Amino acid sequence: MSNESSTSAHVQPYIASAEDEPFSAEELNRRLNDVETAFVHKLRAAQDEVERLEVAAMRQAEELRVLADVAMRDREERADAVETAAASAQGERQATARAEKLESKLREMENSLSWKITEPLRQLRAMIKKGS
Numbered sequence: 001m002s003n004e005s006s007t008s009a010h011v012q013p014y015i016a017s018a019e020d021e022p023f024s025a026e027e028l029n030r031r032l033n034d035v036e037t038a039f040v041h042k043l044r045a046a047q048d049e050v051e052r053l054e055v056a057a058m059r060q061a062e063e064l065r066v067l068a069d070v071a072m073r074d075r076e077e078r079a080d081a082v083e084t085a086a087a088s089a090q091g092e093r094q095a096t097a098r099a100e101k102l103e104s105k106l107r108e109m110e111n112s113l114s115w116k117i118t119e120p121l122r123q124l125r126a127m128i129k130k131g132s
Contacts, residue, residue: 023031109115
């Protein structure tokens with residue numbers, strides 16, 4: 001048994017030459033068994049490595065799915081933020097335009113003849129309010 005474990009891990013290739021004596025059936029069977037054992041060992045190691053790589057690939061695929069979902073949500077949030085900013089900018093422009101329009105109407109009213117004529121009445125009213 002100890003011979004099997006030592007040869008199964010590192011089987012040395014054998015090259016027969018014309019000077020070699022013929023092998024007995026027992027020796028050939030032993031050598032074939034050693035080769036088969038080494039082959040099975042390497043095959044199992046390769047299968048284990050394939051399985052490990054498949055598991056790693058599945059994990060990475062799941063990580064990629066999660067990252068893709070995060071990226072999609074980020075894109076949607078950015079699009080919403082851009083839309084909100086655009087609406088806010090439009091609202092600000094509208095408010096500024098309305099304020100400018102109201103200021104223009106106020107200046108127009110203050111420069112009108114009726115406003116100027118009624119100035120003394122507004123001052124008298126302010127004095128009466130102050131006195132009471």
